[in-house]
Structure formats: C-alpha cells, structure tokens
Amino acid sequence: MTIDAMDWDGAYREDGFFDGPPPWNIGEPQPVIADLIRAGALRSDVLDAGCGRGEVSLALAAANCTVLGVELSDTAVAWARRSAVQRGLSNATFEQADITTFAGHDGRFSSVVDCTLFHALPIDKRDAYLKSVHRAAAVGADYYILVFAKGAYPAEMVSKPNEVDAYELHAAVGRYFDIDFIRPTPILAKVDALPGLPDVVLPFERDSLGRLQFPGYLLHARKSGSGIA
Numbered sequence: 001m002t003i004d005a006m007d008w009d010g011a012y013r014e015d016g017f018f019d020g021p022p023p024w025n026i027g028e029p030q031p032v033i034a035d036l037i038r039a040g041a042l043r044s045d046v047l048d049a050g051c052g053r054g055e056v057s058l059a060l061a062a063a064n065c066t067v068l069g070v071e072l073s074d075t076a077v078a079w080a081r082r083s084a085v086q087r088g089l090s091n092a093t094f095e096q097a098d099i100t101t102f103a104g105h106d107g108r109f110s111s112v113v114d115c116t117l118f119h120a121l122p123i124d125k126r127d128a129y130l131k132s133v134h135r136a137a138a139v140g141a142d143y144y145i146l147v148f149a150k151g152a153y154p155a156e157m158v159s160k161p162n163e164v165d166a167y168e169l170h171a172a173v174g175r176y177f178d179i180d181f182i183r184p185t186p187i188l189a190k191v192d193a194l195p196g197l198p199d200v201v202l203p204f205e206r207d208s209l210g211r212l213q214f215p216g217y218l219l220h221a222r223k224s225g226s227g228i229a
C-alpha cells in the first residue's frame with residue numbers, strides 16, 4: 001500500500017497498520033508550529049489544513065485565534081471536537097472535508113497552517129490542494145507548511161510519505177503563493193519500528209521524550225494581491 005491509498009480514518013481507529021496510535025499524534029503541536037503560535041505569527045481566522053486530532057487548532061484557539069480545522073477522517077474530527085469542548089475552546093471548530101476540493105470559505109483566512117499534510121497527499125492532488133487553499137486565503141494571508149524532506153524514510157519503504165526536496169516544494173507552492181523562505185527543521189514522530197521494515201534503524205536523534213527527529217522543511221509564503229487560481 002502506498003501513502004496514496006492510506007486509510008486515514010483506519011489509522012485513527014488504530015486498525016493495525018501502525019503498532020498503536022498513528023506516529024504523528026505527539027499529543028501537542030510540532031515544536032516549530034508551537035513557536036509560531038507563541039510568536040503570534042498566525043492571525044485569525046486560521047485554517048488548519050489536515051488538522052488530524054486538532055492539537056494545532058486547539059493551541060491556536062487557546063492563544064485566542066479563531067480557527068477552522070479541516071480533516072478527512074471522521075474519527076479524528078470527532079476527537080478534535082470533543083477536545084475543544086473539554087478545553088472550553090468554542091473558537092476552534094472542525095469540518096470533515098477533503099481539502100483538495102474544500103470550498104465555501106473564499107477569501108476568509110488570514111493564516112493557513114499545514115502541519116504535515118502536504119506529504120500525506122498524493123502528488124497528483126497537490127495542485128488541487130494548493131488551489132483550494134489559495135481560494136480560501138485572504139489577500140496577504142500567511143501560509144506555513146511543515147513537510148518531510150526527501151530521505152526522511154528509507155527508499156525501500158513502500159508506504160512512505162510523499163517527501164519533498166526544497167526545489168520541488170518551491171516550484172509547487174510558488175505557482176500560487178509568494179515564497180518567503182524554506183528552511184530545514186525537524187519533525188517529531190513516535191516511531192519505534194517502521195511498518196513492513198521492522199529491522200531498519202532510522203539514523204536520527206531522539207528528543208528527551210524519545211520521539212524521533214525526522215528531517216523536514218518549514219515553508220512560509222504569502223498570498224499576493226494579484227490572485228491567480
């Protein structure tokens with residue numbers, strides 16, 4: 001099975017593909033995204049594209065942002081909604097939808113955050129995704145993408161994410177947005193053994209909580225006033 005055929009809802013239902021919960025569920029936002037939230041780099045309204053269980057949306061809401069999390073998996077959306085209620089965060093709402101055909105919020109969002117969605121999409125869906133986000137973003141909106149760098153996973157892994165190199169990322173996003181920077185940054189994941197490759201030892205350091213630090217990129221771009229898409 002390639003990532004393109006991934007059963008995302010099954011992963012959240014812990015259907016056995018992963019050994020337990022999905023490895024990207026680290027119970028908090030990725031550190032680089034938490035830093036952006038702390039720095040006030042994301043402004044209301046925020047679109048959290050591919051929000052999963054909603055940790056980024058909920059951290060944004062706790063920082064007084066109005067945020068909409070969009071996510072394919074019903075199970076993840078239900079979890080995120082429950083968490084918002086438990087934490088008393090009515091400014092975080094969640095919609096079950098395919099982000100590549102997402103519509104109905106044209107020009108609404110001042111910020112868009114993609115925390116490890118980009119590499120989860122089939123490559124031939126990237127353009128439709130970027131068009132959807134461009135449509136939903138306000139003129140001048142900030143757009144942040146956190147994505148695995150090429151080489152994060154071994155070449156022989158069949159179901160690995162669609163990792164990018166910086167040129168590929170720049171070319172894809174630059175069709176619709178003005179790129180400000182692309183910089184290397186780690187992505188944390190709770191991984192002990194890789195699905196289908198139990199003996200492969202990944203050559204990355206772990207943080208103090210034992211989470212592997214995979215190589216990734218953080219991209220920042222803006223929607224210009226000229227508007228295409």
Ligand SMILES: C[S@@+](CC[C@H](N)C(=O)[O-])C[C@H]1O[C@@H](n2cnc3c(N)ncnc32)[C@H](O)[C@@H]1O
Pocket residue numbers: 008009024025026030049050051052053054055056070071072073076097098099100114115116117120121
């Ligand atoms: C690697 S996970 C990251 C989840 C979350 N952003 C986080 O940081 O924990 C990628 C997420 O994208 C979601 N996803 C994949 N394809 C999608 C699509 N076409 N539309 C919306 N969400 C999608 C998956 O269900 C999954 O929750």
